Amino acid sequence: MIINKDLVIVGAGPAGLAAAIEAKKNGIEDILVVEREPVAGGILNQCIHDGFGIVKFNEALTGPEYARKYIDEAEKLQIDIVTNTMVQDISSNREVTTISPNGIKTYKAGAVILAMGCRERTRGAICIPGTRPAGVFTAGVAQNLVNIRNIMVGKKVVILGSGDIGLIMARRLTLEGAEVLAVVEKLPYSSGLQRNITQCLEDFNIPLLLSHTVTNIEGHERVKSVTVAKVNEKGAPIRGTSIRFDCDTLILSVGLIPENEVALNAGIILDNVTGGASVDENLQTNIPGIFACGNVLQVHDLVDYVSAEGELAAKSAVSYIRNSKPIESEVMVKAGKGIRYVLPQTISADKDITFSMRVNNPSKRKTIVFKDGEKRLKKKFFMALNPAEMVRIELKSHELKDISGLEVCIDE
Amino acid sequence: MALAENAVQNGVKFFLETEVKGISKRNDLFRIKAGESYYYSRYVINSAGLYSDRIASMAGETGYKIYPCRGEYFILDKRTSQYLNMPVYPVPRSGIGGLGVHLTPTMEGNILIGPSAEYIKTKNDYSATKTVMDKLFKEAKELLPPLSMKHIIRSYTGIRSKIVGPKTGGFGDFIIEESKVVPGLINLIGIESPGLTSSAPISRMVRDIISNKEDLTPKKDFIPERKGIVQFRELPVEQKQALIKECPEYGEIVCRCEGITKKEILDAVNNPLGVTTLAGIKYRARAMMGRCQGGYCLTRIVDILKNEKGLNPEEITLRGKNSILFTGQVK
Numbered sequence: 206m207i208i209n210k211d212l213v214i215v216g217a218g219p220a221g222l223a224a225a226i227e228a229k230k231n232g233i234e235d236i237l238v239v240e241r242e243p244v245a246g247g248i249l250n251q252c253i254h255d256g257f258g259i260v261k262f263n264e265a266l267t268g269p270e271y272a273r274k275y276i277d278e279a280e281k282l283q284i285d286i287v288t289n290t291m292v293q294d295i296s297s298n299r300e301v302t303t304i305s306p307n308g309i310k311t312y313k314a315g316a317v318i319l320a321m322g323c324r325e326r327t328r329g330a331i332c333i334p335g336t337r338p339a340g341v342f343t344a345g346v347a348q349n350l351v352n353i354r355n356i357m358v359g360k361k362v363v364i365l366g367s368g369d370i371g372l373i374m375a376r377r378l379t380l381e382g383a384e385v386l387a388v389v390e391k392l393p394y395s396s397g398l399q400r401n402i403t404q405c406l407e408d409f410n411i412p413l414l415l416s417h418t419v420t421n422i423e424g425h426e427r428v429k430s431v432t433v434a435k436v437n438e439k440g441a442p443i444r445g446t447s448i449r450f451d452c453d454t455l456i457l458s459v460g461l462i463p464e465n466e467v468a469l470n471a472g473i474i475l476d477n478v479t480g481g482a483s484v485d486e487n488l489q490t491n492i493p494g495i496f497a498c499g500n501v502l503q504v505h506d507l508v509d510y511v512s513a514e515g516e517l518a519a520k521s522a523v524s525y526i527r528n529s530k531p532i533e534s535e536v537m538v539k540a541g542k543g544i545r546y547v548l549p550q551t552i553s554a555d556k557d558i559t560f561s562m563r564v565n566n567p568s569k570r571k572t573i574v575f576k577d578g579e580k581r582l583k584k585k586f587f588m589a590l591n592p593a594e595m596v597r598i599e600l601k602s603h604e605l606k607d608i609s610g611l612e613v614c615i616d617e
Numbered sequence: 618m619a620l621a622e623n624a625v626q627n628g629v630k631f632f633l634e635t636e637v638k639g640i641s642k643r644n645d646l647f648r649i650k651a652g653e654s655y656y657y658s659r660y661v662i663n664s665a666g667l668y669s670d671r672i673a674s675m676a677g678e679t680g681y682k683i684y685p686c687r688g689e690y691f692i693l694d695k696r697t698s699q700y701l702n703m704p705v706y707p708v709p710r711s712g713i714g715g716l717g718v719h720l721t722p723t724m725e726g727n728i729l730i731g732p733s734a735e736y737i738k739t740k741n742d743y744s745a746t747k748t749v750m751d752k753l754f755k756e757a758k759e760l761l762p763p764l765s766m767k768h769i770i771r772s773y774t775g776i777r778s779k780i781v782g783p784k785t786g787g788f789g790d791f792i793i794e795e796s797k798v799v800p801g802l803i804n805l806i807g808i809e810s811p812g813l814t815s816s817a818p819i820s821r822m823v824r825d826i827i828s829n830k831e832d833l834t835p836k837k838d839f840i841p842e843r844k845g846i847v848q849f850r851e852l853p854v855e856q857k858q859a860l861i862k863e864c865p866e867y868g869e870i871v872c873r874c875e876g877i878t879k880k881e882i883l884d885a886v887n888n889p890l891g892v893t894t895l896a897g898i899k900y901r902a903r904a905m906m907g908r909c910q911g912g913y914c915l916t917r918i919v920d921i922l923k924n925e926k927g928l929n930p931e932e933i934t935l936r937g938k939n940s941i942l943f944t945g946q947v948k
Contacts, residue, residue, distance in 0.1 A: 305869070308858055324908075336743055345912070346915055357946065
């Protein structure tokens with residue numbers, strides 16, 4: 206028995222909630238949000254530190270506070286959120302199959318919005334040599350254990366990866382009585398926000414070892430020590446630079462991977478660099494009527510932009526539900542010199558578009574340029590550019606009129 | 618695990634985390650000191666693997682030596698199964714202590730790369746090494762060109778109990794015999810690959826050794842079947858629906874990557890051997906074996922262990938003993 210729904214949203218985290226609310230406000234009645242956790246809120250629920258919502262609400266909220274604003278709004282609008290329910294399958298003709306203790310259900314959706322967020326890169330995936338003792342945790346799991354389940358993970362900690370999650374956990378574990386011996390970062394610069402480096406490392410005198418990585422883990426049953434070495438420009442360990450840290454815990458903050466397993470099975474094409482779907486300016490994937498937003502589309506650093514992306518996906522989904530006309534996106538957007546990726550990957554260039562992108566390396570006083578062949582369409586100057594901070598630049602429709610191609614690059 | 622649980626069903630007692638410290642024999646009875654107790658028996662079957670030489674020696678038969686030979690493996694993401702549907706072995710080169718790095722698609726849809734073969738000094742060094750990992754990847758890529766580092770989800774190692782040392786090289790035949798020095802001691806020494814496949818015939822050889830010395834009668838009420846844990850993910854939809862109706866815990870997915878349900882974890886946790894380690898759950902139910910390596914399910918399994926078995930955080934271990942995961946409650 207297949208149940209019809211106007212809109213099915215996968216995930217009730219910040220992206221899914223924002224999308225649901227926007228869709229309801231635009232007149233879509235029959236919405237279903239599917240959430241695998243027992244509560245809505247997504248990853249925000251375990252982010253008890255503040256700093257969320259500075260852009261959107263002009264306040265520094267904690268993760269749960271930011272989520273609560275949306276959950277309350279969704280409740281007020283009577284949006285149907287099913288929890289403890291996992292999406293098992295999405296077909297290319299928008300049939301969504303879910304599983305929960307209430308059974309297996311299939312919905313035929315007028316449109317689908319993907320908002321599944323990310324999973325963490327693991328020790329196994331980065332091939333750290335050594336033994337496999339207890340005491341190695343990814344940062345998100347450690348955060349969940351400490352903040353949600355009130356379980357402490359260790360006493361003497363080394364953290365690999367200076368992304369925001371690693372930095373936040375350095376502080377969190379210190380506040381809970383652990384000794385954080387070092388944060389180790391493979392790149393020559395930190396991949397987290399500057400405010401986190403200041404508030405999580407410098408304020409607590411936790412050493413940051415740049416251009417270093419973990420080369421060995423020792424310990425038969427529990428972590429006993431972790432060996433760290435300096436790396437060269439290629440990321441390869443340099444002989445003779447090893448430092449051995451006696452510790453009982455290794456926390457890994459080595460990257461987020463958009464959780465697109467269910468999307469792949471539907472035939473959705475992913476971008477190799479972002480790990481998320483390849484989309485047009487309406488955030489529609491290659492499958493008509495299926496949209497993506499939030500961390501499952503690209504890893505964000507500010508939740509405020511996640512919400513904005515959710516709202517855009519919803520507006521597009523509403524448009525699609527109302528007139529189901531396939532939107533034609535002919536122009537390919539290319540990430541040029543200095544730019545790691547640009548979203549959206551294809552555009553139709555008939556309206557204002559906000560492009561999201563990240564640069565490859567930190568730099569100062571650079572200009573980002575939008576080009577159509579040799580023709581320069583727009584440029585924007587930045588005092589500082591950082592891979593850790595997503596750049597968003599809007600181009601108006603008249604600036605994009607009649608273009609045949611689009612490349613975004615850093616001016617030399 | 619299936620063999621062990623079937624043994625328990627049929628009356629065998631398992632004493633886990635109980636190390637044998639000494640074996641002596643008086644008249645026709647062995648006295649085995651293990652853990653804090655003494656065990657008495659007429660026969661001792663020495664299937665101690667890496668330490669089978671030590672057990673033989675404890676019982677009075679010196680002269681055996683086990684040479685540990687480590688093998689490293691990579692496990693590849695299930696999405697690589699599209700590249701391979703049968704095992705692939707390189708043409709063997711002489712002198713290496715194994716069959717060479719080969720590719721094995723598993724029943725579950727992963728691909729295994731390995732194993733390597735490296736004689737090591739100590740019997741409990743299960744480290745994976747950079748040199749070998751690089752070699753495994755390079756040799757595997759020759760056999761499977763689409764292979765990329767991002768396909769790897771985990772590496773692990775095992776240690777073979779070899780009875781031939783590095784100078785001799787190659788393989789030694791299995792030792793499956795009653796000790797000539799200590800009657801009643803049946804030695805199974807040097808059982809490396811293909812040891813698992815050989816385990817059934819080896820057990821029959823052991824039975825024959827004993828039945829040559831005394832009459833053995835087949836057990837009348839022997840239970841030949843061990844009911845495995847239901848693999849929910851493999852079932853057709855109608856059966857899944859029926860199971861969920863009967864038992865809603867089949868509707869709660871705990872291991873997202875492998876599709877393992879809460880009921881399967883509960884069945885794994887409530888095993889006949891009384892094992893409550895994470896590794897025990899992993900090997901029985903497959904949870905934590907997927908691409909996120911427990912990123913989603915670890916916290917849920919911890920909840921289950923707490924609620925089902927009343928374990929406090931500091932009692933949850935990876936593999937027993939001191940492989941404790943947590944230090945306790947948050948302050």
